[in-house]
Amino acid sequence: MLNISDFNNNLLAWYQANKRDLPWRRTSDPYHIWLSEVMLQQTQVITVIPYFEKFITNYPDLDALADADEGSLLKDWEGLGYYNRIRNFHAAVKEVQNTYDSTVPDDPDAFFSLKGVGPYIGGAVQSIAFNNLLAAVDGNVLRVMARLNLDYRDMTKASVQKSVKQDIEAVLPLEAGDFNQALMELGAVICTPRTPKCIMCPVQQHCEAYKEGQVSELPVKKRAKSKKEIYYNVYFILNDKGEIMLRKQEGTLLGGMYELPKYDIDTSIETIEEELGVPLDHPNIHTGSVKHVFTHQVWYMEGYVLYTKGAHEDFVPRAEVAKLPMSRAMQKIYRQLEM
DNA sequence: AAATCGTGGTC
């Protein structure tokens, strides 16, 4: 950068003149700002907006969310993905309720110790809500900085991200919250991954990559590994009381969400009967196929209807199913039963 | 340090 003060002034002036009207910019409530940052993790602004509105309606203050039950939170989060975010946020908010008298700490060390608060969310909330002098380095900022400084390091590496964060904090102006948002906004609107609008860029004269004609070569990122393909048979197990078997997923992937019993395709019905402890009648009704793409997996699911006269604790009345949180993956195949 | 964790949109 040629001149830091010149750079900061240009960037902040551009930000103020082009500021988008986003719901979380209408509030100064640290709890609302924190909630928005948790939702925005790896998620586009346009996707977050309706979820944010729903949450501040259903859980208007920190105590309301802390006192809510996890099932209702997961149901309201349904479809947003990365479901551990809301479970971590729930735990963190409860800790604020118990330890900090329901007041979000205006203190980086205290705040960073909370569940789900990493380098980005910590910096973003502390700077935007309290104007503490910390950088908020997200994917936008990494891209902008790589181009400004003609930085060819692999931006997916944690060590590089930490270094970029320190570089920014060395030049951070007193308006830290606005500066952080301006840098992210620049990345989102002008300095985009493909076909960046350099002609419109308020800091074009500070950009080394633009000078060298290297904008489209940056940032450097190692490419993602290929996805693992998994094949499941998914079963609609119905009893004679109008109920269907649905159970809560364990583990880290979709943990807490409800699912139809699913088994690797070469699992026999006898094995499933043994595992569930109920006799199963297999009329060979195939409801259809679904492909669902995750970040690191692809599921290929085949749906089948089974009947049983046995008793099991995981039966749910068909009318109650819609009240339970279910992943998009499972919703796609569940819909086949209604057709 | 590298793998894992969702979903929807784009080209």
Add this chain to the structure above:
DNA sequence: TGACCAAGATT
């Protein structure tokens, strides 16, 4: 169509 991307954190 497949690969990439989006206000990243955790283990």
